[in-house]
Amino acid sequence: AWTPTFLxxxxxxxxLxxxxxxxxxTNASDFLVFGVPLRDENHVxxxxxxxxxxxxxxxASYSLFxxxxxxxxxxLRAV
Structure with missing residues (x-):
């Protein structure tokens, strides 16, 4: 049952x-967040x-391309 919008x-x-x-x-009061920190104390x-x-x-990939x-x-020009 999708609506014709993005939501x-x-x-x-x-x-879902x-x-x-x-x-x-999890239940309705729990949540999980995944991400990558922009700055970390361990420099990773x-x-x-x-x-x-x-x-x-x-x-490398664009150079090869x-x-x-x-x-x-x-x-092709030599032909």
Whole structure:
């Protein structure tokens, strides 16, 4: 029973809440929050993950893509 907007209907929200409470073993007064801290005292945080893990992998993958595109273009122009 989805409504034509981005928000689920009242009955769908109740079904989703029931399934989450059943899955995680919580009740209506309990809640769980998951996230990544932006700054941490142990220096393992979202900024470090972005700088040392995400950016190098994006740089490597896009470099390979550009290199492949240049090689394909050279090959097609030579034909």
């Amino acid at each position: 689920p209907s009242v009955e769908m929200r109740a079904r 809440a029931y399934s989450v409470h059943r899955l995680h073993g 945080d979202a900024v470090d993950v972005a700088v040392f893990l995400v950016l190098p992998s994006f740089a 550009v290199l492949s595109a240049v090689k394909i273009r050279k090959t």
